[in-house]
Amino acid sequence: MKLGPYPIEPATYLAPMAGHTNRAFRELCRELGGVGLVCTELVSSQALEYSRQRALSFFDFDASEAPMAVQLFGGEPETMAEAARLVVDLGAPIVDINMGCWVPKVVKKGGGAALLGDVCQATAVVEAVCKAVRVPVTVKVRSGLTAAQETAVPFARAAEQCGVQAIAVHARSAEQGFSGSPDWSVITRVRQAVSIPVFGNGDLTTLEEARQMQQETGCQGWMVGRAALGAPWIFAQWAGLLPEGTPPLEWRAAVALRHLELTEQYSPLHEFKAVRELRGQLSRYDLGVREQLVRLESYAQARGLLEGLSGGVGLRDARERWRLPPPPVPECCGTEPPRSPGLP
Ligand SMILES: Cc1cc2nc3c(=O)[nH]c(=O)nc-3n(C[C@H](O)[C@H](O)[C@H](O)COP(=O)(O)O)c2cc1C
Structure with a gap:
C-alpha cells in the first residue's frame, strides 16, 4: 500500500x-517495529482558529515521523481547510479527518461522529480539506450515527471522489461507543464501494483475528488501538519480529522505561502534567506496581521505579535477551552440496 509518496509497510x-498516541508512544511503536503508519491524537480545528498559539504549544509532531497522519476534527469546511493548511505547513506528512469520535465536546461542535449524520456536510468538509493541501488526506469513520442509519458507505464513495486516499472503518456505530461487538460487514461494504485502501478497525487483539478480518472483509490494512496500550510490541509480534505472548516482566519494564525516556524527550507538557499522563500510560504495562505508579510525581521517581523492575537493563539489552532465535540455515546453503535422502 502507498499513501502519496509513502509506502505503508506493513499495512498496520x-x-x-487521545491521551496516548503522543510522539513518545508513536516513536516507541516505531522503535519496536512492525507498524506501517501512526497517527496523532485528535486536534481541534476550532482551537487552532481561536487560540492558535495555545494549540500550537501542544503540538508534538515532526515531519521526520513520516508516514504519520495528523488527525483534525471539526464540522466547518473552511475552518478544517485552514487547520489542514497550518498543520501541513508545520510538517504534517498526511492529514486525517476524524469522523468517528462520539464524545459530547466533539459532537456538539458538529465534528467527529456528528458528520456521520450528515453526508453532505461531511463531504463538504472532506472536499475543502482535499483542496486545501497537497499531502495525502485520509478519513476515519464509524458505520454511522446508529446501526440503523449506516452512512459509512455513501460517505466513503463521496470521500473517494473528493480525493481521499485511504479510509479507516471502526466497525461500530457512534451510538455504540465501545459496547457490543464490531460488525465487520460494514468494512466489507465500504471495501466493495471504493477502490482506495480500507483499514479495518475494532477489537483486534491477535494476528489470527486480524487475518480473519482481512479474509472476511477484504480490507487492505488493520488499525489497532487499545490492544497496543501497554503493549506497543504488538506490531512487532504481528510482523514476526518478536515472539508471541506476553513478554517477561523485565522486558515490559524496559519498554516502559523507554516510554518514559521518550516522554522526557518529546512531551511539550510541563513535567508535572506529563507525569500525570504517564501514570495511566505506564499502568497499562501490568508491572504489578500500580500503587506506586498512581503516586508518581516526577520523571526521576518514575525512572527509579522502572530501572528497579527492569533489572537495570536497557531496552537494547532486554531486546537481545528476548529475541527470536535466528532462523535455521537451510542445508543447501552450507558448504556441503545438498544430498537426497537415500543416496550414499
Ligand atoms: C483512549 C482512547 C482515545 C481515543 N481517541 C481517539 C481519537 O483521538 N481519534 C479517533 O479517531 N479515535 C479515537 N479513539 C478510537 C480508536 O482510534 C479506535 O477506533 C477504537 O479504540 C477501536 O479500536 P480498538 O478496538 O483497536 O481499540 C480512541 C480510543 C480510545 C480507547
Whole structure:
C-alpha cells in the first residue's frame, strides 16, 4: 500500500488515541517495529482558529515521523481547510479527518461522529480539506450515527471522489461507543464501494483475528488501538519480529522505561502534567506496581521505579535477551552440496 509518496509497510496502523498516541508512544511503536503508519491524537480545528498559539504549544509532531497522519476534527469546511493548511505547513506528512469520535465536546461542535449524520456536510468538509493541501488526506469513520442509519458507505464513495486516499472503518456505530461487538460487514461494504485502501478497525487483539478480518472483509490494512496500550510490541509480534505472548516482566519494564525516556524527550507538557499522563500510560504495562505508579510525581521517581523492575537493563539489552532465535540455515546453503535422502 502507498499513501502519496509513502509506502505503508506493513499495512498496520496505530489508531489515534487521545491521551496516548503522543510522539513518545508513536516513536516507541516505531522503535519496536512492525507498524506501517501512526497517527496523532485528535486536534481541534476550532482551537487552532481561536487560540492558535495555545494549540500550537501542544503540538508534538515532526515531519521526520513520516508516514504519520495528523488527525483534525471539526464540522466547518473552511475552518478544517485552514487547520489542514497550518498543520501541513508545520510538517504534517498526511492529514486525517476524524469522523468517528462520539464524545459530547466533539459532537456538539458538529465534528467527529456528528458528520456521520450528515453526508453532505461531511463531504463538504472532506472536499475543502482535499483542496486545501497537497499531502495525502485520509478519513476515519464509524458505520454511522446508529446501526440503523449506516452512512459509512455513501460517505466513503463521496470521500473517494473528493480525493481521499485511504479510509479507516471502526466497525461500530457512534451510538455504540465501545459496547457490543464490531460488525465487520460494514468494512466489507465500504471495501466493495471504493477502490482506495480500507483499514479495518475494532477489537483486534491477535494476528489470527486480524487475518480473519482481512479474509472476511477484504480490507487492505488493520488499525489497532487499545490492544497496543501497554503493549506497543504488538506490531512487532504481528510482523514476526518478536515472539508471541506476553513478554517477561523485565522486558515490559524496559519498554516502559523507554516510554518514559521518550516522554522526557518529546512531551511539550510541563513535567508535572506529563507525569500525570504517564501514570495511566505506564499502568497499562501490568508491572504489578500500580500503587506506586498512581503516586508518581516526577520523571526521576518514575525512572527509579522502572530501572528497579527492569533489572537495570536497557531496552537494547532486554531486546537481545528476548529475541527470536535466528532462523535455521537451510542445508543447501552450507558448504556441503545438498544430498537426497537415500543416496550414499
Ligand atoms: C483512549 C482512547 C482515545 C481515543 N481517541 C481517539 C481519537 O483521538 N481519534 C479517533 O479517531 N479515535 C479515537 N479513539 C478510537 C480508536 O482510534 C479506535 O477506533 C477504537 O479504540 C477501536 O479500536 P480498538 O478496538 O483497536 O481499540 C480512541 C480510543 C480510545 C480507547
